[in-house]
Amino acid sequence: MAASLMPIEGAPAEGRELLGALLAQRRKELGYTHWPAFARDRLPLTPQGNPNTRLLADIEKAYRKRFPEPTLRHLAQAYQVDYQSLIDVAHLRASALVPQRPAAPAGDPPFADPARAAGDRSHFDEINEQRFALAAKGILDPTGAQMFPDDADDARAWDGIGARLPIRDRVWFIADLRRRAATRNAGPEANSHGA
Numbered sequence: 001m002a003a004s005l006m007p008i009e010g011a012p013a014e015g016r017e018l019l020g021a022l023l024a025q026r027r028k029e030l031g032y033t034h035w036p037a038f039a040r041d042r043l044p045l046t047p048q049g050n051p052n053t054r055l056l057a058d059i060e061k062a063y064r065k066r067f068p069e070p071t072l073r074h075l076a077q078a079y080q081v082d083y084q085s086l087i088d089v090a091h092l093r094a095s096a097l098v099p100q101r102p103a104a105p106a107g108d109p110p111f112a113d114p115a116r117a118a119g120d121r122s123h124f125d126e127i128n129e130q131r132f133a134l135a136a137k138g139i140l141d142p143t144g145a146q147m148f149p150d151d152a153d154d155a156r157a158w159d160g161i162g163a164r165l166p167i168r169d170r171v172w173f174i175a176d177l178r179r180r181a182a183t184r185n186a187g188p189e190a191n192s193h194g195a
Contacts, residue, residue, distance in 0.1 A: 009066045011090035016062040019090045022097050024060045026079045030141050042078035076100075080140045099138045110169045116176070119183075123175035131171060141167070147174075154178070 008016065032038035039051035046052050058064040059075055067075075076083040081097040088094035109117045109124075127147070134142045144155030144162075154174050162170040 006066045007069055007072055007087050008090040011065075012092060013062065015090045015092040016065070018092070018095070019086065019097075020060040020062045022089060023075075023079050023081075023086075026081060026097060026099075026138075027056075027060075029138060030080065031143060038078075043074070099135070099140055109172045110165075111172075111176075116179075119179045120172060120175040123178040124171055127171045127174055127178075131167070 008019075011019075027038050030038075032041075035053040035056045036051045039053050039056055043052045043055060046054075055071070055075070059067070072086060073083050076086045077100075079086075079097075080100045082100055085094055085096070085098035089097055109120060111117070130147055131142065134140075134146055139146060144158035147158055148154040154177070157174060157177060158170060162173050165173055
């Protein structure tokens with residue numbers, strides 16, 4: 001029973017060290033070179049309201065042997081890796097972490113206008129394909145430059161105001177901007193629906 005409450009307690013030191021190194025690498029892949037920003041963005045704050053860098057040090061440097069299952073699940077979510085792969089690496093049953101699968105590609109747009117959604121759909125599909133191509137490479141939270149290497153405006157929008165949105169809504173946001181730009185560029189006759 002204790003094994004299910006503390007899933008990596010019996011893991012060998014080499015496994016916990018490998019896990020820590022892989023999690024540190026994963027953190028950097030997610031765009032975080034330093035613990036404070038990662039902890040602030042992806043973990044609950046300490047009771048004193050500070051980023052929980054201690055927890056990151058404990059897992060990445062293998063300082064602790066015991067982590068409750070809920071804490072490990074939360075860490076897996078923060079690092080966007082599959083929980084079971086985290087456990088398997090710690091016990092040396094695997095040598096790599098498995099990235100979490102991104103959310104479903106489509107879904108409903110974050111607005112109710114069916115004509116707007118239909119106009120945005122082709123742009124959404126194109127942008128979402130890029131998102132999934134990056135996810136297949138392990139990049140689950142891409143930057144604007146990664147998403148739009150040839151479009152500085154879309155990259156800025158993605159990293160700017162778009163960063164406040166969940167990733168699926170961010171894809172819709174950029175799709176909506178692209179539809180509006182295409183409508184403006186097509187002239188007044190194409191602007192019958194409005195922008």
